[in-house]
Amino acid sequence: MSLKEIGEFGFIDKISRGCLIRPEGVVTAIGDDAAAFHGKAEQLLLVTTDLLVERVHFLRQATSGFNLGYKALAVNFSDIAAMGGNAREAFVSIGIPDDCPLEFLEDLYRGMQHLASEFTVNILGGDTTGSKQDLIINVVVTGMADPSELLLRSGAQVGDIICSTGCLGDSRAGLHLILNTIGIDSPELRALFDAHVLPKPCLQEGRLLAASGCVHAAIDVSDGLSSDLGHIMQASGVGARLVAKQMPISPHLQVFCSRFGFDPIEFALAGGEDYTLLCSVERKQFGRITEEYRKAFDRPLYPIGEITDTGRMELVETDSRLRDITPAGWDHFKRK
Numbered sequence: 057m058s059l060k061e062i063g064e065f066g067f068i069d070k071i072s073r074g075c076l077i078r079p080e081g082v083v084t085a086i087g088d089d090a091a092a093f094h095g096k097a098e099q100l101l102l103v104t105t106d107l108l109v110e111r112v113h114f115l116r117q118a119t120s121g122f123n124l125g126y127k128a129l130a131v132n133f134s135d136i137a138a139m140g141g142n143a144r145e146a147f148v149s150i151g152i153p154d155d156c157p158l159e160f161l162e163d164l165y166r167g168m169q170h171l172a173s174e175f176t177v178n179i180l181g182g183d184t185t186g187s188k189q190d191l192i193i194n195v196v197v198t199g200m201a202d203p204s205e206l207l208l209r210s211g212a213q214v215g216d217i218i219c220s221t222g223c224l225g226d227s228r229a230g231l232h233l234i235l236n237t238i239g240i241d242s243p244e245l246r247a248l249f250d251a252h253v254l255p256k257p258c259l260q261e262g263r264l265l266a267a268s269g270c271v272h273a274a275i276d277v278s279d280g281l282s283s284d285l286g287h288i289m290q291a292s293g294v295g296a297r298l299v300a301k302q303m304p305i306s307p308h309l310q311v312f313c314s315r316f317g318f319d320p321i322e323f324a325l326a327g328g329e330d331y332t333l334l335c336s337v338e339r340k341q342f343g344r345i346t347e348e349y350r351k352a353f354d355r356p357l358y359p360i361g362e363i364t365d366t367g368r369m370e371l372v373e374t375d376s377r378l379r380d381i382t383p384a385g386w387d388h389f390k391r392k
């Protein structure tokens with residue numbers, strides 16, 4: 057069966073199966089002119105969106121539909137996580153070129169539904185159109201947050217401990233494997249590949265941080281640590297000092313870097329798409345929050361530096377020397 061045979065409405069009918077995961081409170085899902093569902097009084101509504109364009113964000117030949125769908129949703133969940141919210145609804149619009157097989161699109165929705173069910177998010181609508189050449193996917197995700205627990209980029213205070221919820225640089229290494237068509241010949245390379253294509257959004261982690269009451273600022277690491285920390289610095293009007301020795305580098309990245317001759321610290325600083333949360337924690341509460349975090353997730357919340365009043369971003373190198381760093385990472389319009 058092809059897209060031409062089933063048509064737009066046959067397609068919508070097909071992909072809509074399995075999209076309603078949490079029916080309570082939903083008045084109309086996919087199939088009417090607009091979705092209708094109940095919100096929760098006293099809760100803030102969060103809305104985020106991400107646009108994925110073939111050849112800019114992904115290569116269709118280099119990805120499965122499943123992985124693409126999973127990631128398209130995951131990056132939006134990550135934004136909700138960084139606000140301290142719960143993800144609730146998703147809306148998916150796609151521009152489909154003639155040469156994109158129906159199987160690829162069904163696989164794409166399977167990937168989205170897989171992640172959506174993991175976090176009980178409903179896919180409640182979208183739009184479908186043709187495209188001349190490239191596959192285009194736009195995802196909108198809504199979420200809810202308690203107004204007193206909202207995490208913003210602003211609010212970081214001098215003396216705060218800067219933390220990451222996970223390892224940094226793995227995704228960039230995975231991308232290197234894909235772009236250079238390097239065969240996945242070890243469990244380490246597999247882990248790096250997976251970190252790039254199937255990033256796990258830190259929604260539960262974000263909720264714990266938000267509820268703790270002692271996280272002053274947060275952002276998700278999408279463009280790269282130095283770039284995203286730069287956003288917190290700018291929004292909060294502070295500086296930051298990172299410590300190379302404390303950088304959470306996975307054993308997989310160590311193996312990769314020694315094999316291919318890269319510096320893991322550089323990967324951690326400038327690699328993007330880790331989708332960990334970066335947060336600024338009140339120093340006095342740091343012990344309590346790391347303990348809570350370890351109890352809940354059985355892994356550490358990594359302290360990687362502190363907020364300073366210098367206005368600059370600095371790195372304490374492994375030999376203890378201090379060097380200034382300029383935010384580096386992904387910027388669509390400013391390429392080095």
Ligand code: ADP
Nearest residue numbers: 068085086087088089148149150181182183184
């Ligand atoms: P309209 O023309 O009134 O905008 P559509 O025919 O585009 O309606 O859409 C019909 C229903 O299918 C709507 O509920 C819409 O949200 C949903 N829908 C359309 N395309 C998609 C898609 N790619 N993914 C999920 N839902 C979709």
Ligand code: MG
Nearest residue numbers: 089182183184
């Ligand atoms: Mg429409």
